[in-house]
Amino acid sequence: MENTTKYQNSFVLLGITLVICFILNISLGSVSIPFKSTLSELFSGNIENESWHYIIWKYRIPKALTAILAGSALALSGLLMQTLFRNPLAGPFVLGISSGASLGAALLIMGASIFSGVATFEIANSVSLALGASLGSFLVLLAVLTVASRVKDTMALLIIGLMFGSITAAIVSVLSYFTTSEKLQRYVYWSFGSLGDLSWYQLSLLGGIILMGILLGIASIKSLNALLLGENYARSMGLQLKKSRYIIIIATALLAGSVTAFAGPIAFVGLAVPHLTRQIFNTTDHKVLMPAVLLYGAILMLLCDIVAQIPSSANVLPINAITSIIGAPVVIWLLTRKRRMLF
Amino acid sequence: MSSDTQHITISTKDLTIGYKNVTVANTINFDSLSGEFIGIVGINGIGKSTLLRTLAKIQPSLSGSISIEGKALNTLDTSALASEISIVLTEPIASKNLTVQEVIALGRQPYTNWIGTLTEQDTSKIKEAIQMLQLEDLVHKKCYELSDGQLQRVMIARALAQDTSIILLDEPTTHLDLYHKVQILKLLKSITEETKKTILFTSHEIEMVIQLCDKLLLLKESDSSYGTPNELIEKRAFDTLFPSDTVIFDANTGTFRIQK
Numbered sequence: 001m002e003n004t005t006k007y008q009n010s011f012v013l014l015g016i017t018l019v020i021c022f023i024l025n026i027s028l029g030s031v032s033i034p035f036k037s038t039l040s041e042l043f044s045g046n047i048e049n050e051s052w053h054y055i056i057w058k059y060r061i062p063k064a065l066t067a068i069l070a071g072s073a074l075a076l077s078g079l080l081m082q083t084l085f086r087n088p089l090a091g092p093f094v095l096g097i098s099s100g101a102s103l104g105a106a107l108l109i110m111g112a113s114i115f116s117g118v119a120t121f122e123i124a125n126s127v128s129l130a131l132g133a134s135l136g137s138f139l140v141l142l143a144v145l146t147v148a149s150r151v152k153d154t155m156a157l158l159i160i161g162l163m164f165g166s167i168t169a170a171i172v173s174v175l176s177y178f179t180t181s182e183k184l185q186r187y188v189y190w191s192f193g194s195l196g197d198l199s200w201y202q203l204s205l206l207g208g209i210i211l212m213g214i215l216l217g218i219a220s221i222k223s224l225n226a227l228l229l230g231e232n233y234a235r236s237m238g239l240q241l242k243k244s245r246y247i248i249i250i251a252t253a254l255l256a257g258s259v260t261a262f263a264g265p266i267a268f269v270g271l272a273v274p275h276l277t278r279q280i281f282n283t284t285d286h287k288v289l290m291p292a293v294l295l296y297g298a299i300l301m302l303l304c305d306i307v308a309q310i311p312s313s314a315n316v317l318p319i320n321a322i323t324s325i326i327g328a329p330v331v332i333w334l335l336t337r338k339r340r341m342l343f
Numbered sequence: 344m345s346s347d348t349q350h351i352t353i354s355t356k357d358l359t360i361g362y363k364n365v366t367v368a369n370t371i372n373f374d375s376l377s378g379e380f381i382g383i384v385g386i387n388g389i390g391k392s393t394l395l396r397t398l399a400k401i402q403p404s405l406s407g408s409i410s411i412e413g414k415a416l417n418t419l420d421t422s423a424l425a426s427e428i429s430i431v432l433t434e435p436i437a438s439k440n441l442t443v444q445e446v447i448a449l450g451r452q453p454y455t456n457w458i459g460t461l462t463e464q465d466t467s468k469i470k471e472a473i474q475m476l477q478l479e480d481l482v483h484k485k486c487y488e489l490s491d492g493q494l495q496r497v498m499i500a501r502a503l504a505q506d507t508s509i510i511l512l513d514e515p516t517t518h519l520d521l522y523h524k525v526q527i528l529k530l531l532k533s534i535t536e537e538t539k540k541t542i543l544f545t546s547h548e549i550e551m552v553i554q555l556c557d558k559l560l561l562l563k564e565s566d567s568s569y570g571t572p573n574e575l576i577e578k579r580a581f582d583t584l585f586p587s588d589t590v591i592f593d594a595n596t597g598t599f600r601i602q603k
Binding site: 222225226227228230232283285 | 399401421425426428429432434436438440441445446449452453455459505
């Protein structure tokens with residue numbers, strides 16, 4: 001497939017857009033810093049103002065990088081799931097990865113008051129929260145994988161993922177019912193999603209995990225393309241179905257699980273970006289789609305984050321709400337325009 | 344076709360096919376030769392598709408043995424099998440958003456590297472398949488833009504590009520009108536003649552199959568028969584294919600007549 005030259009311009013354009021969005025994202029925030037000063041801070045390192053320097057390097061750049069990482073990772077995990085399940089409605093969260101993370105966070109924040117005596121000290125700081133959420137998502141995924149090894153049919157696996165999601169959601173609501181209002185509030189805040197709470201250390205950790213996920217994704221490009229014909233055809237062309245399925249699922253867990261753990265559940269990006277990309281690039285070849293969803297996901301997340309901080313300069317809106325408000329109508333529009341959700 | 348260059352491609356011995364607790368058909372014995380165009384016929388539910396799926400190792404056999412190019416089927420792993428057998432199934436492909444070119448190129452997967460880069464040899468095999476199935480004008484079309492007949496030709500081209508000695512097709516002519524049925528079957532026959540591949544397909548078009556196939560496998564629950572159409576007619580194998588109260592076989596014309 002002679003795609004390289006055909007898509008080169010699009011990729012250059014996307015790259016430029018990403019850089020512009022990144023700079024724009026950094027220049028905006030609750031403290032107004034002139035655009036010029038932001039640029040000189042970024043590119044020449046001139047420190048005009050100590051506090052601006054601090055804000056940009058300690059707060060805004062980590063947040064923008066988190067947005068890029070989260071957007072790319074969620075978009076890629078969505079692409080992986082949609083191809084694996086050959087279902088346009090599959091997102092990174094259908095396997096219960098996000099609900100597992102929610103369960104982990106919920107147990108950590110609200111569980112302590114119910115199982116009294118276990119932990120009366122304050123454990124729910126952001127690092128332990130991230131750990132709890134990761135652990136939760138991996139445990140649920142492990143359960144799904146165990147079931148998956150007995151189930152041959154991918155559709156059944158999809159439903160099993162949804163069922164695990166329901167079970168964890170049920171446990172979370174029970175916890176919410178019995179917990180104190182203060183802890184419930186904390187959990188609700190976590191579930192809003194937030195890109196801004198990561199230190200450079202946490203950021204590098206997140207980046208490392210996502211890089212692993214992306215590498216596994218790249219290693220799966222050939223199998224993903226084979227799966228476009230269906231599982232029977234893919235196997236007849238020499239694909240080791242079970243092995244490829246595990247690699248794809250683990251990649252998704254790393255990508256979506258780590259993002260949910262560090263930044264809370266962020267809806268819609270994983271579902272919508274692969275669709276947007278397929279429509280715009282008009283291809284299903286994963287060699288093109290994979291870099292494209294990474295770029296689109298990053299751009300979309302940066303834009304959503306910009307929108308989240310514009311309306312009132314002092315407050316930042318929850319990112320999870322913004323991604324849904326902006327994204328859902330886009331998907332509806334795309335669907336009505338093309339009528340069929342071409343996968 | 345010079346018979347001295349032919350060799351056995353598929354051989355089954357007392358093969359029983361079916362699902363866990365249900366035997367669908369037993370004692371299936373046949374040897375196919377390279378370059379043969381072979382039809383599998385039988386009544387609905389007798390296991391034609393099950394047989395193809397068993398030969399392609401999509402599902403296990405219950406007993407008996409299958410050998411492919413002289414090697415036992417159960418000793419061949421997925422990737423070894425992918426260069427011996429290619430398939431065309433009745434199930435639709437998962438993504439119709441692929442172009443014709445892309446679908447056919449996927450047929451080269453058993454031979455490409457880890458990321459699926461096409462070599463010159465791959466490209467020429469793809470081109471060959473496109474020419475043989477007369478798809479030159481359609482290569483850049485998306486699969487959802489194609490008619491059933493065109494899509495069937497694309498799937499055959501994909502199987503051909505996989506360059507295996509055996510191609511299995513499950514009801515390649517369903518949903519097609521008479522003209523396209525004949526077109527597909529004649530194309531398949533010409534492929535066997537030109538490439539010396541063995542083509543094995545299931546069909547309900549018994550009358551066409553009798554005219555076109557080199558060999559036929561008449562699948563029955565326990566006494567399947569295999570041979571050239573003439574041999575089978577002489578053996579009166581077709582007479583018991585369907586319950587005789589509805590249709591009867593006329594050996595003189597090679598057609599079925601409705602019992603009035």
